[in-house]
Amino acid sequence: MTDAVAEKSQDRPVETGSDSAVSVSLRNAVKRYGDVTAVDHLDLEAKQGQFLTLLGPSGCGKTTTLRLIGGFEELDEGRVRVAGQDVTRIPPYRRPVTTVFQQYALFPHLSVRKNIEYGLKHGGLNRKEIDSRVTEMMGLMEIPEMGDRRPRQLSGGQQQRVALARALVMKPPVLLLDEPLGSLDYKLRKGMQFELKRIHREVGATFVYVTHDQEEAMTMSDRIIVMRDGQIEQDGRPKEIFDAPKTSFVADFIGDTNLVDGTVTDSRDGFVTVDLGALGRVRGTSEAGLASGERARVSIRPTDVRVIATKGQGAVVTDAVLAGTHIAMKIKAGENEVTAHVPRGSSPSPGETVLLEVESERVRVFEAESE
Amino acid sequence: MTELIPTSELPDSSDPDHLVKRSRGGFFLGAPVFLWMGLFFAIPYLLLFLQSFWEPTAFGVARDWSLDNYREVLGASQLAGDIYLPTLFKSIKIGAMVTAFSTALAFPLAYLLAFKVKRSRNRMLLYTLVVVPLWASYLLRAYAWKVILGQNGLFASMLSILGLENTFLSDLLYSEAAIVIAMTQIFTPFMVLTIYAVLERLPQNLIEASKDLGVGRLSTFRRVVLPLSLPGVVAGATFTMGLSSGDFVAPMLVGGESDVMIANQIYSQFGATNNWPLGSAIAFVLLAFVAILVWISTVAEKREQI
Numbered sequence A: 001m002t003d004a005v006a007e008k009s010q011d012r013p014v015e016t017g018s019d020s021a022v023s024v025s026l027r028n029a030v031k032r033y034g035d036v037t038a039v040d041h042l043d044l045e046a047k048q049g050q051f052l053t054l055l056g057p058s059g060c061g062k063t064t065t066l067r068l069i070g071g072f073e074e075l076d077e078g079r080v081r082v083a084g085q086d087v088t089r090i091p092p093y094r095r096p097v098t099t100v101f102q103q104y105a106l107f108p109h110l111s112v113r114k115n116i117e118y119g120l121k122h123g124g125l126n127r128k129e130i131d132s133r134v135t136e137m138m139g140l141m142e143i144p145e146m147g148d149r150r151p152r153q154l155s156g157g158q159q160q161r162v163a164l165a166r167a168l169v170m171k172p173p174v175l176l177l178d179e180p181l182g183s184l185d186y187k188l189r190k191g192m193q194f195e196l197k198r199i200h201r202e203v204g205a206t207f208v209y210v211t212h213d214q215e216e217a218m219t220m221s222d223r224i225i226v227m228r229d230g231q232i233e234q235d236g237r238p239k240e241i242f243d244a245p246k247t248s249f250v251a252d253f254i255g256d257t258n259l260v261d262g263t264v265t266d267s268r269d270g271f272v273t274v275d276l277g278a279l280g281r282v283r284g285t286s287e288a289g290l291a292s293g294e295r296a297r298v299s300i301r302p303t304d305v306r307v308i309a310t311k312g313q314g315a316v317v318t319d320a321v322l323a324g325t326h327i328a329m330k331i332k333a334g335e336n337e338v339t340a341h342v343p344r345g346s347s348p349s350p351g352e353t354v355l356l357e358v359e360s361e362r363v364r365v366f367e368a369e370s371e
Numbered sequence B: 001m002t003e004l005i006p007t008s009e010l011p012d013s014s015d016p017d018h019l020v021k022r023s024r025g026g027f028f029l030g031a032p033v034f035l036w037m038g039l040f041f042a043i044p045y046l047l048l049f050l051q052s053f054w055e056p057t058a059f060g061v062a063r064d065w066s067l068d069n070y071r072e073v074l075g076a077s078q079l080a081g082d083i084y085l086p087t088l089f090k091s092i093k094i095g096a097m098v099t100a101f102s103t104a105l106a107f108p109l110a111y112l113l114a115f116k117v118k119r120s121r122n123r124m125l126l127y128t129l130v131v132v133p134l135w136a137s138y139l140l141r142a143y144a145w146k147v148i149l150g151q152n153g154l155f156a157s158m159l160s161i162l163g164l165e166n167t168f169l170s171d172l173l174y175s176e177a178a179i180v181i182a183m184t185q186i187f188t189p190f191m192v193l194t195i196y197a198v199l200e201r202l203p204q205n206l207i208e209a210s211k212d213l214g215v216g217r218l219s220t221f222r223r224v225v226l227p228l229s230l231p232g233v234v235a236g237a238t239f240t241m242g243l244s245s246g247d248f249v250a251p252m253l254v255g256g257e258s259d260v261m262i263a264n265q266i267y268s269q270f271g272a273t274n275n276w277p278l279g280s281a282i283a284f285v286l287l288a289f290v291a292i293l294v295w296i297s298t299v300a301e302k303r304e305q306i
């Protein structure tokens, strides 16, 4: 793709795989640390130019997965391919991927400029080309006047930009980013998300991005892989994952949701009816193939709940707080508590009796979790 | 009742007086140290320094100020001839060799300890093996080397048993080489510790970042590990240089002659020869040389960091 990377990869046989559009792939990858299986028979595939996000709770194996692709950990089983080549046994310095590390990992003894040009010096470029590339990259990152400073003389956000510049200047076909915005404050993070998206469009490289912030994953990714205990829980477009989570774990992890357990009373045409006890019966979509009598877990998004004031029996509003643009309301019915986000204004107040309504298409029904 | 403090009376951090007040607390905290250092370090040094300008007499010292002692040390005096400067240079040369050899031995060992020994049990074992010699007193280690390399020592008798007395191997006996070997062994553990201390703190992800950017093992070592471990190397080397070029016990025990090192000559001025002013002057010339070397290495290290 570019000269520096061509240098980096020149002594490797170039296979033209059957599908050249696949940029990164892990096949049946396993990585164990003692008793812990950090990555557990994982299959993953990123298309050329895709913005792929690995999302999941702390300790689910996101960093380990990236390190397997980057070459910092050896696989116990399985294979890694990058840009059409099997790199399973190839050391990190000969893999055509570049990493933006969680803690930036800038060289403290080198100036910003020297940090950015660090990898280019081995790429067979002459001084003039290196200088012009570094200058261009510093412009792109909006840090043009900081070249002579040391990393410790920069703010967190500026260090972040230097780390990005140092990786991007290599023009790698694949960029790995491990929670690169994790230590920035909210506003800066929002700004950098936007920047990263723009950079991704401009350079056209494959981005494999790690985060545990679902909102960040939703706004930035072309595709999200939700991980849990070293395995893939769901793989899909952000909208699919939000609207059609395959498991209650995903539903819970992506955005707020109410998870309520109950018993299936009816199942037909992809719709399942579940008895939720005091909350009554609810109908929802399901791919779990549940039969009558089985335990099930129902996911209802707070934004999908309609709250209707009623006289007589029903659920009781226990709490209502103004949360910016909506009112977050807690409603109790028997053992169960449900959160609803309702528009400001018309809503019932705490102590009132209400009925809850939700559209069947918006309700998801899963197998009950055995815990 | 609460009293409002007018803002003008609040301590202002940009006000230099405020800083002075703060550091006064530090002064009192540090007072015992200052007292200790003053009594046992600064005052003796000052006395020696003054004495180096005085005249020796048959029974002691006459307080007549002159530069005669320094003239003698630097070889400008007709009377004594040029004996001290060559010895001084030889001591510094031996010190430099000891420093170079112990750095060369200590760096790979510290590197191994910090990066290559993955199991913490093995690391503890190796670490302890390095540190154990430091538990024995310096004198003991020097004497051990006398037993090995000194007159009628192990090495000498082995050579005579094997009939190798007159080969190049016998050059190792009672020579500069013997001194360098003994002192290198004595100072290497110390160098290992100072270098290990910096290597251990070197963030692993810097090495990974370097490799990630396409830089191989050797270049990563040269461009990241070495520059970042330099402070430890310089600290250890400075210490070793100062201590070994000013040493006189180990050289006396294994070197055969009694005046190989400049410190032996200082020692004899304060002992047998009983010329304290001259001894003081030699000591200060040595101190000046070592101070210059330390200064050069510190400046060089700073330069390297840029």
Ligand SMILES: Nc1ncnc2c1ncn2[C@@H]1O[C@H](COP(=O)(O)OP(=O)(O)OP(=O)(O)O)[C@@H](O)[C@H]1O
Binding pocket: A033, A036, A037, A038, A056, A057, A058, A059, A060, A061, A062, A063, A064, A065, A212
């Ligand atoms: N070097 C290691 N030695 C032993 N166990 C490890 C090591 N690295 C990771 N693990 C374990 O592997 C599992 C996955 O770790 P990993 O760092 O990949 O999680 P993660 O998804 O990146 O988490 P986070 O969001 O907190 O960064 C964890 O249980 C962790 O304790």
Ligand SMILES: [Mg+2]
Binding pocket: A062, A063, A064
């Ligand atoms: Mg991580």
